[in-house]
Amino acid sequence: MNTGKMRRLQNEVAQAWAVAVKDVRVYYLTPPMIMFGLALPLFLFFSFSVKREIGPEQGMSRLLALTTFFTASSAGVIIIPMERRTGTYDRLLAAPMALITLLIGKTLVGAFFAAAVALVSLLVGLIWLHVDVANPPLLITTLVLASLTFSALGLVFASIPSRSVGNIMMPSTLIRWPLLFISGIFIPLSEMSPWARAVAYLSPLTYAQELMNRAVLGESLIAPWLSLTVLLLSGVVFLAAAAWMHQRSRRLGY
Amino acid sequence: MNNAIVVDNLTKYYGDLLAVDHISFEVEQGEIFGFLGPNGAGKSTTQRMLTTLLEPSDGRIFIYGHDIARDAYPAKRRMGLVPEESNVYTELSAWDNLMFTAQLYRVPGSQRASRAQELLETFGLWEKRHVKAEDFSKGMRRRLSIAMAIIHKPTLLFLDEPTPGLDTQSTHAIHGLIRQMNAEGATIFLTTHQIEEANQLCSRVAIIDHGQIAAIDTPERLKAAFRRVQSVQVALEPDGAAHGQALAALEGVTTVVRMGDKWRLYTADPSALLPQVVDYARVHKLRLVSLNTQGPSLEDVFLEITGQEIGTVAHETGANRDRRQRKGGKR
Numbered sequence: 263m264n265t266g267k268m269r270r271l272q273n274e275v276a277q278a279w280a281v282a283v284k285d286v287r288v289y290y291l292t293p294p295m296i297m298f299g300l301a302l303p304l305f306l307f308f309s310f311s312v313k314r315e316i317g318p319e320q321g322m323s324r325l326l327a328l329t330t331f332f333t334a335s336s337a338g339v340i341i342i343p344m345e346r347r348t349g350t351y352d353r354l355l356a357a358p359m360a361l362i363t364l365l366i367g368k369t370l371v372g373a374f375f376a377a378a379v380a381l382v383s384l385l386v387g388l389i390w391l392h393v394d395v396a397n398p399p400l401l402i403t404t405l406v407l408a409s410l411t412f413s414a415l416g417l418v419f420a421s422i423p424s425r426s427v428g429n430i431m432m433p434s435t436l437i438r439w440p441l442l443f444i445s446g447i448f449i450p451l452s453e454m455s456p457w458a459r460a461v462a463y464l465s466p467l468t469y470a471q472e473l474m475n476r477a478v479l480g481e482s483l484i485a486p487w488l489s490l491t492v493l494l495l496s497g498v499v500f501l502a503a504a505a506w507m508h509q510r511s512r513r514l515g516y
Numbered sequence: 517m518n519n520a521i522v523v524d525n526l527t528k529y530y531g532d533l534l535a536v537d538h539i540s541f542e543v544e545q546g547e548i549f550g551f552l553g554p555n556g557a558g559k560s561t562t563q564r565m566l567t568t569l570l571e572p573s574d575g576r577i578f579i580y581g582h583d584i585a586r587d588a589y590p591a592k593r594r595m596g597l598v599p600e601e602s603n604v605y606t607e608l609s610a611w612d613n614l615m616f617t618a619q620l621y622r623v624p625g626s627q628r629a630s631r632a633q634e635l636l637e638t639f640g641l642w643e644k645r646h647v648k649a650e651d652f653s654k655g656m657r658r659r660l661s662i663a664m665a666i667i668h669k670p671t672l673l674f675l676d677e678p679t680p681g682l683d684t685q686s687t688h689a690i691h692g693l694i695r696q697m698n699a700e701g702a703t704i705f706l707t708t709h710q711i712e713e714a715n716q717l718c719s720r721v722a723i724i725d726h727g728q729i730a731a732i733d734t735p736e737r738l739k740a741a742f743r744r745v746q747s748v749q750v751a752l753e754p755d756g757a758a759h760g761q762a763l764a765a766l767e768g769v770t771t772v773v774r775m776g777d778k779w780r781l782y783t784a785d786p787s788a789l790l791p792q793v794v795d796y797a798r799v800h801k802l803r804l805v806s807l808n809t810q811g812p813s814l815e816d817v818f819l820e821i822t823g824q825e826i827g828t829v830a831h832e833t834g835a836n837r838d839r840r841q842r843k844g845g846k847r
Contacts, residue, residue: 270589273622276619276622277619277620277622280616280619280620281620284605284608284616287607287608287612288605288607288608289607348601348603348606349599349601349602349603350603350604350605352569352597352599352603353597353599353603353617353620353664354620355568355569356567356568356569356592356595356597357592357620357621358589358592358593358621358622359620360589509571512569512570512571513571514530515528515530515535515561515570515571
C-alpha cells in the first residue's frame with residue numbers, strides 16, 4: 263500500500279473514531295437512548311423471566327443476548343434521524359470521509375453502548391448472583407461481535423430517509439420483535455418444534471443466543487464456529503445494506 | 517484550470533418533477549459567486565449536488581478539476597459548507613464543536629487549538645467557548661456554524677442563506693469574514709434570497725428560475741441590461757392614495773409602487789417622465805418634497821427576470837399588462 267493510501271486509511275480510522283466519540287458524548291444520556299436502549303430490554307427480560315424457573319446462568323445468558331440485541335440496534339435508529347432533523351447529519355456526509363467510514367463510526371456507537379450495558383449486567387450477575395461463566399474468552403468475543411452486528415442492523419433501519427425517530431422506530435420494532443420471539447431467547451431451541459427451529463435459524467439473534475449459551479452455560483445446539491461466522495457475515499451484510507440504502511437516498515433526493 | 521467549479525448540463529429529477537433543468541455555469545477561482553432565485557427555483561437542490569449531498573440525475577460537476585461523481589474526496593477536503601440551518605451540536609460547547617470538526621477534517625493536532633481560538637476570537641465567541649451551544653442566541657449559533665465550516669481553511673466555501681434573521685452585528689461580522697476569506701484567495705458560492713447582500717458582495721450572480729439559469733453576469737451588467745426598470749422616485753405634499761392612479765396614467769410609466777411617503781414610477785425613459793411629474797405637481801398645486809431618478813436595483817432585475825411583481829403595492833398600467841402578456845402571463 264502506498265503512502266497516500268496509508269495516510270487516507272489512517273484518516274478514515276481517526277474520523278470513524280471521532281464520530282463515535284462525539285456521538286457517545288452527545289447522545290448517550292438522551293431520553294430515547296435511555297428508554298429504548300437501556301430500560302426496554304431490562305423490562306422485557308424481567309417480564310419474561312419472573313416466576314419462570316430458570317437458573318442464574320440461564321438468566322444471564324438470555325439477558326446478555328437480549329440487551330446486546332436491543333441496545334445495539336436502537337442506537338442508530340435514534341441517533342441518525344435526530345441528526346437529520348438538526349442538520350448535523352449533512353455535516354458528516356459532506357466531510358472528507360467515505361460513507362462506510364461514517365457508518366462504521368455509527369456502528370461503534372451502538373456497539374459501545376450495548377457492550378457497556380451488557381458488562382454492567384454481567385458484573386451484577388457475577389457479584390450478586392454468583393453466576394459461573396463457562397468460557398469467558400468466548401463470552402467477550404460474543405459480546406463484541408453481537409454488539410457490532412446488531413448495531414449495524416440498527417443502521418439498516420436508520421437508513422430509511424426520515425427525520426423522525428418515530429417513523430424509523432416503527433418499522434424497526436416490526437422487525438426486531440418477531441426476531442426476538444423466534445430466536446430461542448424465551449423458548450430454547452431444544453424445546454422448539456422442528457419447523458419453529460427452522461424459522462429460528464433465519465434470525466442472527468439465534469446464533470448470538472447460542473454463543474451466549476455456550477459461553478455461560480457451556481452447552482449449545484449450534485457449533486460456536488458456525489454461530490460466529492453467521493454473526494460476522496450478518497454484520498457485513500447489514501453494513502453493506504445500510505450503505506446501499508444511504509446511496510439510494512442520495513440518488514432519490516430524500 | 518482557473519475554475520473552482522464547472523457545472524455541465526446538471527439536471528435533477530425528483531420522480532417526475534424536474535427541479536434543476538440542464539444548467540451549466542462556471543465559477544472562477546477567487547470569485548464571490550451569488551446564486552439567487554425564488555423559493556422552489558432549484559437553488560438548494562443545486563447547492564446540495566455541488567456539495568455531494570445529492571446525486572444528480574444527469575450532468576457533471578467538476579470541483580477544482582475533479583469530477584465529484586468519480587471521486588469526491590479531494591474536492592471535499594477543499595470545501596466548507598454553511599447550510600441554511602445552523603447545524604451545530606447544541607449539547608456540546610463551542611470549543612468542543614470546533615474540536616470535533618477539526619478532527620473530522622483532519623486538521624493537524626498541533627494546529628487545532630490555535631485555529632479554534634483564532635476563530636472564536638474572530639466571531640466574538642471566545643468568552644463563551646465553554647458554554648453549550650444550546651444556550652447560544654441564533655446569531656451566535658450562526659457564527660459558530662460558520663467557524664466550524666472554515667476551521668480547515670477551505671478554498672471553496674458554500675454558504676446557504678447566511679444572514680437572514682440575524683442582528684446587524686452578526687450580519688456585519690459574516691459579511692466581513694466573506695470579504696476577508698475572498699481577499700485571501702478563497703472562492704465563495706453564496707446562495708441567498710437577500711438581493712442587496714448579493715449586490716454588495718458578489719462579483720457575479722446567477723439567477724435561477726424554474727430550474728433554469730435565467731441570467732448570469734456581474735450585478736452592474738445585469739442592471740444595465742434592464743434599463744426598462746429604471747424609475748423616478750417622487751415625494752409629494754400633501755400625499756395621498758389618489759396620486760397612484762394619476763401617476764400611473766403618465767406616459768411611459770409601466771408600474772407605480774407606493775414606498776412609504778414616496779412613489780416609485782417605473783419607466784424605460786426617466787428623462788421623459790421627469791417633466792410630466794413636475795407638471796403634475798404644478799397643476800395640482802402640490803409641493804415636490806423630493807424628486808430623483810434611479811437606475812434598476814438588482815432586486816428589480818431579479819423580480820423582472822423571475823416574472824414577479826415589482827413592489828408590494830403596484831398600480832398596474834396598460835404597458836405593464838402588455839409586457840406580462842408578451843411573457844405568456846408568467847408572474
